[in-house]
Amino acid sequence: MEILVCIKRVPDTSENEINVNRDGTDIERDDLVYSVNEWDNYAVEEAIQIRDRVCGSVTVVTVGDEETEEVVRREMAMGADKGVLLSDEVFKNSDGRGIAGIIKAEVKKGKYDLILTGAQADDGAGQVGGMLAAMLDWPYASLATLIEVTDDKKIKVGREIEGGNLEMLEIDLPCVLSIQTGINEPRYVGIRGIRKTASAEIPVHGAGDLGLSPESVGKSGSKIKQLDYFVPDAGEGAEILEGSVDEIAEKLVELLKARGGIK
Amino acid sequence: MVRQVFAYIVHKEGVADDTALEMVAAAKRIDSDASITAIVAGTGADLNVVCNEIASSYQEVWKIDSEALSYPNAEAIRTLLVRILPKEGLIIAPHDTFGMDLAPGLSIKLDAAYLPDAVDIEGVDENRLKAVRQEYSGQVSTHVVCDISGGAVITARPGSFKADESKGAGGQVVDKTAEALEGGFPETGRRFIEVAEAEVGDVDITKSDILVSVGRGIEDEDNLEIVYDLARAMGGDVACSRPVVDARWLEKSRQVGTSGKTVKPKVYMALGISGSFQHQGGIKGSPFMVAINKNPKAPIFQAADVGVVADILDFVPELTDKINGSR
Ligand SMILES: Cc1cc2nc3c(=O)[nH]c(=O)nc-3n(C[C@H](O)[C@H](O)[C@H](O)COP(=O)(O)OP(=O)(O)OC[C@H]3O[C@@H](n4cnc5c(N)ncnc54)[C@H](O)[C@@H]3O)c2cc1C
């Protein structure tokens, strides 16, 4: 099975406090710790496990700048066979549709049976996979937490729906799936593993290589644009307890007692 | 010009989802004079009940009735919608597991803009729809403008728009089945087999009055001990956010949220939980909520009654000691 996994390099929100920059045009990017999008890590692990069961190869692809190469190497260190970087000045500021269009062009150059994306990334949109599937006219299922390869024509997929129930589906190949966290336990890769992929060749494809017109991507190809970043009015919000640890704990115990929080 | 706004109604066992009335509010935020049409797909008596239920909130209710829709397959429904929606229409769906499945592809098939997970809508100027979204796990918000000249697909975050209870729309139910099924029921490469129910665990957190809920901030499985200690001191049960289950540190039956359990405790302690909307979606009945988090910007502080900005690894044992010493 030839599997393509779409990955994105994002600021790690569990590691960083995200702040808006001074003029509200972006977040404060100095000192941010970046990593591969959490959901994508599960997607790559799943692809590797499927390949190891049924043979084939795993390719990771990302749309980004040169710095994005580091996440491609990281996922190759996990066990992906190949990596491709889709990068071009004109790709900057593409919206979800733009990103899906760029990836579609790369898909058309290869021959894939299965494409995996993360369920969502740092923008919380959860759109690229579903758009890509629609552009390719391939079946799509979001939020997969179970994949069983039945044969080379179809797979069995469990989609996680409300309440953690699984919607079991049979899907024809080729198809696109978005992967939900928890589907597996992504393997750990150490610095040493990543170093081993340092010399792996990662081809870079631009708009020309992909046959994309500059107007169809980037800002000009976008139907949705960001005006600004802001922190909403705190509104009511929590009463933040102040004082020494001892004082805070003391106050909290009183509050909890008053609210029936201590039996 | 009166704008026509459509809303796709998610329903189950003859009951419309809460988002049905939230989307009325969202549509009115687009245009207060909008003509608002609900689209309800399903089959049989349940479908009719839902259509009649929401007709008081929508001017028109478009019904699509087919045996094949007894379970909603987003792939098929997408095609049906493309068949009946007018060009350049605006359609809203909830940003839930169904909407996430349906909407991105629908925007491509309609060649319309896609505005995912809107938390607020500020109106339309010419063909520019202005809305608010959140990024980076809700740590920052962003204003976006969406070019809706070619139509738009919008998903509205559940719980973000206050349900429009005004009723009195006196809507008509219009049967769109024939139009939607012209050319037959859509062939899809995806077939529904069954719904496999989530496993039941050893504790039923939906029955607990006091929940001590732990998130990724606990950092390591071994640290869970301090959470159990606190729960024991308080006389409550341990619950958690999704990453703790993903890491296999606690069983799925303890996960609070849209893809986990819906809980209604009196007191909810959120320890090292950022407060994503999917997590908060599982907390009902406005419990007294205490958030303990080292990041003062964590969205959970917006929802909590009382907050402590601290490292849980240090603070939680202190709190446990205080409680045990106060008896
Ligand atoms: C379709 C879908 C369904 C989902 N369903 C659910 C669901 O049912 N339930 C659910 O919980 N999530 C769900 N999620 C995931 C959700 O989007 C978030 O990713 C998740 O809730 C984050 O969990 P968290 O708050 O524990 O982790 P994070 O967002 O990583 O937050 C960790 C927090 O801990 C704080 N912290 C770190 N270390 C410490 C420390 N030492 N002391 C104090 N604070 C610390 C950090 O500041 C941060 O705020 C769903 C996602 C999708 C896409």
Ligand SMILES: Nc1ncnc2c1ncn2[C@@H]1O[C@H](COP(=O)(O)O)[C@@H](O)[C@H]1O
């Ligand atoms: N720039 C990108 N390059 C490659 N894949 C991406 C990119 N942006 C998003 N994706 C994929 O789409 C998924 C969902 O992201 P999003 O639609 O942005 O929420 C991610 O988990 C990735 O798999």
